[in-house]
Amino acid sequence: QVFRLIEDFSGVGLVNVMEVEETEQQPPLIDALAYIDPYTPEVEAQVFRLIEEEMQTFAPPDYLAHHAPVSFNFSSPLMQREWARMLNEEMQGRVPSGIPPLDVTRYSAPPPSDKGDASAWVAALENAQAQLEHQQNRVDNLELLLHYSGNAWRLYNEGLEEERKRLQAELDAIRNEANILNLERKKAQTAIAPSLQRLEQEWLDFVKKNIQIEQACVKLEEQILAMRRTE
Numbered sequence: 001q002v003f004r005l006i007e008d009f010s011g012v013g014l015v016n017v018m019e020v021e022e023t024e025q026q027p028p029l030i031d032a033l034a035y036i037d038p039y040t041p042e043v044e045a046q047v048f049r050l051i052e053e054e055m056q057t058f059a060p061p062d063y064l065a066h067h068a069p070v071s072f073n074f075s076s077p078l079m080q081r082e083w084a085r086m087l088n089e090e091m092q093g094r095v096p097s098g099i100p101p102l103d104v105t106r107y108s109a110p111p112p113s114d115k116g117d118a119s120a121w122v123a124a125l126e127n128a129q130a131q132l133e134h135q136q137n138r139v140d141n142l143e144l145l146l147h148y149s150g151n152a153w154r155l156y157n158e159g160l161e162e163e164r165k166r167l168q169a170e171l172d173a174i175r176n177e178a179n180i181l182n183l184e185r186k187k188a189q190t191a192i193a194p195s196l197q198r199l200e201q202e203w204l205d206f207v208k209k210n211i212q213i214e215q216a217c218v219k220l221e222e223q224i225l226a227m228r229r230t231e
Contacts (some may be wrong), residue, residue: 036193
């Protein structure tokens with residue numbers, strides 16, 4: 001611990017500085033006693049200046065800029081083509097237009113195009129039967145959803161609630177550990193504060209005495225030089 005002394009003949013200023021050489025093996029040691037150090041406007045300005053300097057070293061806002069683009073391999077060729085198309089549009093600086101809407105014409109049951117053609121009526125009838133079966137499947141799915149979805153969602157919500165309680169308990173434990181640590185720090189610092197203040201005052205008294213002695217020595221040297229000139 002090094003005390004840097006600012007000397008003048010009108011008074012003594014004291015700046016407490018911890019000089020530690022920063023290495024890869026040993027990080028810089030922060031010399032601060034937050035519970036007993038005076039918090040003056042000058043200290044606050046210095047703290048904000050240090051924060052601004054530290055923020056200049058932060059990563060850019062786009063934290064994924066240095067990562068390679070994510071590539072997806074879809075099992076569906078259609079999805080793979082659409083993904084490649086959207087990436088290509090984005091690389092060209094355009095906003096991806098998204099996936100085109102689904103073609104729902106195959107879910108309709110139009111009448112035969114040629115009402116006089118028997119094969120056209122057979123195709124229309126088969127298509128109508130397929131659409132009827134599709135609608136029956138939809139009804140079955142809705143009935144299953146109506147019967148079982150409530151319990152499924154309740155189980156899902158209960159799982160989420162259990163996870164929330166677990167995370168909340170973990171957060172409370174961490175906060176409790178932080179509070180206990182801060183309380184121990186406060187007790188330790190407030191207990192040692194009188195000794196630090198006494199030692200600092202003694203150090204200041206010694207510094208002042210040294211300055212007074214130095215000033216007296218300078219005056220004596222001047223007097224000796226003056227006496228030698230008059231001899």
